[in-house]
Amino acid sequence: QLFKAQHPFRFSTSLPSMVEHKDMTNASTVVASDGVTSTEIEGEHVLLDLDEGIYYGLNSVGGAIWKELQEPTSVEAIVRAITDAYEVGREECQEDVLALLDDLQDNGLVDVREA
Numbered sequence: 001q002l003f004k005a006q007h008p009f010r011f012s013t014s015l016p017s018m019v020e021h022k023d024m025t026n027a028s029t030v031v032a033s034d035g036v037t038s039t040e041i042e043g044e045h046v047l048l049d050l051d052e053g054i055y056y057g058l059n060s061v062g063g064a065i066w067k068e069l070q071e072p073t074s075v076e077a078i079v080r081a082i083t084d085a086y087e088v089g090r091e092e093c094q095e096d097v098l099a100l101l102d103d104l105q106d107n108g109l110v111d112v113r114e115a
């Protein structure tokens with residue numbers, strides 16, 4: 001079964017500035033789940049949930065975030081890494097990172113630990 005995340009990561013101004021993100025905060029620690037493997041194919045990162053047998057796709061920016069998630073890291077550190085690597089404002093980046101992390105968490109691809 002092929003499944004592409006409904007909201008693949010992208011920098012956009014379409015997100016409201018005060019979106020609620022479940023229990024996740026800047027201090028939350030996030031890490032890729034053990035049952036997920038990934039590879040890069042033609043600039044897109046493909047994630048495979050080994051337990052469910054479902055594929056997910058992330059664009060290059062989403063892939064950069066996924067790379068950060070290979071070790072436990074804080075949301076704040078991910079936002080800092082992306083704002084350092086791409087021309088995007090911190091607030092916009094934070095909203096987009098949290099939105100992607102929410103999607104990944106909803107699909108069981110990451111584990112979130114509160115600080």
